[in-house]
Amino acid sequence: MSDFQHIVVYGGGTMGQGIAELLSKKGFEVTVIEKTRALANQARHHIELSLNKQLSKWGITQAEKKIILSRIDFTNEDTVLERADLVIETVTEDLQEKKKVFDRCDRFCPMDAILSSNTSTLSLTELAAVTRRPQRVIGLHFLHPITRLDLVEVVRGLKTEEETVRRIRQFLEKLHLTAIEVHESPGFVTTRLIVILINEALYTLMEGVATPEDIDTAMIRGYQFPYGPLEMADRFGLDSVLASMERLFREYGDPKFRPAPLLKKMVWAGQLGVKTGEGFFRYDEDGDRLREDVR
C-alpha cells in the first residue's frame, strides 16, 4: 500500500485531528501523541464529533465511522515513536516548541524514519538542524479544513534529500492529495499570498469602503472564492492570521506584511473568529454562520 506502516501524528489539535482522520479514512493506521492523557482523549472526542457531523450529512456510514476510529490510537507516551516510520508534527506554531518535538522524535524514532512538520511559516532548515537526519526532514503543510481541501505544500529544507521528497510525494499520491513542491521560504505560497488578501480586505473595511458582507460577496461572486477574505480570517482564527503576518513582516522586513491595526484590535478584544463565536461575522458551535448574518 505504502512504505509507511506506522505513522505518528505528533500533536492532537485541529490540524493533527484532521490529518489523523484523513489518513485513517484512506486505510492507514495512525497514532496521535498528545501531551497528556486528557488532551489525547479530547482529540479522540473531536474526531468523533467530526465523524458524527459527516454521518449526519450521509458522507460516511455508522460502520465506516467505527472503522475510521478503530484505526487511530491516542496516547501521551513517546515510546510509540520507536516504531514510527513517518512522523507528522502538528504542535503549536512556535519554533521552540517544535524544536523540542523534533529533538525528541529524532532520539526515539528509527534512523530511517522521516520527520515532517505541518508548519506554515517556520523554517524547516532550523527544525532539521536539531536532528541527526536533516536529509529526512521535510515540510508537509496541509490546509484547513483538511477533509475538504486536497492541497499539500511539500516543503524542502536546505538539506532535504531527493529520496525523501520522492517517498513523500508517492505517499500523498496514495492519499489522492495534490502536492505542490516549494522551497523553504516564509509563508511558502499559500500563506504568503492569502494573508496579503486578508490584510487588504481589513484596510478596505477600516477605510469604510464597503461593509464586511459586501467585501466578502465581491470576492465570492466576482472571483469564485468559496469564502470571502473576512470569513476566511474568521475561520483561520484572527490570532493565527496576526501571528502569521507578524512573522512574515519580521522575516521579509517588507511593510506590505504589516498587520492592519483593526486586526490587532480585534485580537486584543478576544474576537478571534469561529473559535470564539464572533469575528467579523458570528458563528454557532458547529462553526456554521448564524442565519441572520447569511446573505
Added chain:
Amino acid sequence: MNVLVINCGSSSIKYQLYRMETEEVLSKGLVERIGSDRSIVHHTVNGREPWVETAEILDHRQGLYQVLALLTDPEKGVLEDAGDVDAVGHRVVHGGENFSSAVVIDQEVLRGIRQNVDLAPLHNPPNLSGIDAARHNLPHATHVAVFDTAFHQTMPDYAYMYPLPRVLYQKHRIRRYGFHGTSHQYVAERAAEFLGRPPEELKIISCHIGNGASCTAIEKGRSVDTTMGMTPLEGLMMGTRCGDIDPAIVPYVMGKEELTLAEVNSMMNKHSGLLGVSGISSDMREISEAAFNGDKYARLSLEMYTYRLRKAIGSYAAVMDGVDVLIFTAGVGENASLVREWTCRNLSYLGLELDQEKNADLPKGPQRISTDRSRVNVLVIPTDEELMIARETRRLVQQEEQG
C-alpha cells in the same frame, strides 16, 4: 483439472478451488486487511475445522502466496504442489466495450482491463492486482478473466444508449453496461436445463436481488436489457442504493443540504434504498420482520422495493413481447418468499400464477414456484458465480488445448 477462482478487492482476496471433473469445491477462503501487519486469512477445507491466521501481508502477491502455501500445506491443504493448479479464473468487474465474453489473459487483455479503470475505479485496479499476483505465483497456469459486464454486451444500442448528448458516449463511453452478468447468465442456463428446453426458445426475466439488485431481459439466451447502467446505482431499489431517481434531485439536494459530491454519492449508495426509507436496516430479513410487527416505514420500504421490481418485470415483458420464465436468485431472491409473493401480484395479465404453498416452503436447489396452469414458469434458482467462473475457465482452457 483444478481451477482456482479468485475475486480481489482493494484489501482482500476471496478464493475457491474447484476440481472440475466433479465440480466439487476443494477449499475456499478469504484474505482480509491486505496492506497491514495484521492481515487475516480464513481458510476452509470441506469436513475440517476452519483455519484462521494473522500475518503481515503487504500486497496481493504476498496474499496469494499465503493462500497457495495453505492449499499445499500437508495438514491444512488439499494439493501437493502449487503446480497442481491448472488454471485461474479471475472475476473482473468492468470489461467495458472491450469484452463480450470470458477471455484468456494476455498483454492485450490486460491493456483492455486497464482502459476501463476509469469506469470502475474502485474495482478494476484491485482486480488487476489479483491478476498480477496470480500470474506471479502461478506462472505455469492459464489465467482467464470473467467479466461482470460481458453478458450484457449483446444489448442493442437503443437499450444501452442514454438520451444525453451523443458526444458524451464518444468521449467518455457513457452508456449502460449492466452488472451481475455472470449470475444472470448462470441462472438463465440453469433454468433452461431445469425446464428441459433449449435457451433459444425462451424469453427469460431474471431478478438477481441481494445486496445489489438487477433485473435482466434474456431472449434466446442473450441479454437484451438490464436495469443497472453505467454504474451499479441505476435501476432497482436496493439494500442501501436508491436505484432510479429523478437526476435533478442531485443538484437540488446538494444545494439545500450543502452537500459535497462525495457526500451525495455516499448518500445515494450507502444511505438510501431499504435502509434509507425504513430507517431500520438494509437487511431484508429485518425489514420483513419489522413490517410484520407493524412498522409503517418498514412496510413502505418493502412495498416500494417490490413495486419497483414489478415495474421492471412488466417493462421487460413489453420489451420481449412476453415472458416464459421468471427467475428469482441471490440472497433476497432465494430466501425472501414475501418479496417473491408481493412482486408477483398483479402479473396475472401475463398469465402468471404463483403457487403460494410452494413459494412459502422451499426446499434447497432449483424450484418451480408457479402453478401448473401458469403461463409463466416462476423459478427460484440459487446462483453460483464462482462455479460459473470456474466453468468458463475450463471451457477456455479446453478450447486452447484443442486449438
